[in-house]
Amino acid sequence: RKEVEQDPGPFNVPEGATVAFNCTYSNSASQSFFWYRQDCRKEPKLLMSVYSSGNEDGRFTAQLNRASQYISLLIRDSKLSDSATYLCAAAANQAGTALIFGKGTTLSVSS
């Protein structure tokens, strides 16, 4: 099984800041990519999918660069409630039936 690697973090930013997380994947057969959010001592939950054309959901923007096997997540105007661990995930195979996760990057937003 190939790896998914993320910035180690932690990221400590003030409210209102823009923060970017990066992730690389090594399995070129992966076709699907995602960002999950995990609150402290909770289960991971899907934040957003990552499309080749890039996609935006409010303050969150995800980008995919297949040539570099690189995924990013940009959070604009950080809120206290954005404090969490962000997990990058890639499909384990072309069928996309299982996901391989990075170790996660912790974000702490302070007032």
Added chain:
Amino acid sequence: DAGVIQSPRHEVTEMGQEVTLRCKPISGHDYLFWYRQTMMRGLELLIYFNNNVPIDDSGMPEDRFSAKMPNASFSTLKIQPSEPRDSAVYFCASSSLRDRFTGELFFGEGSRLTVL
């Protein structure tokens, strides 16, 4: 609608004891996954099932680990004998054929295992 249900939520046991973790997936979901999460190794895929059949168990660390899915509404992950290095949070997740395209795995709250 009930989510993925795992039990026990917490388990403390001694080295050498058998541990059984249980999972009830979301009704109608045909994929079930077992993950393990530690600070050192992150969230690791152990095994997953499709329609109750194990598809990939290459992530199962050793023969001490086994998983079963006797029917669509129940799965177990068993560790026998347990060792301190098995201490982790074990997550069960489920998804449907449609969800795999959206990437949404629905996780249970996890079973926190401590092996002394």
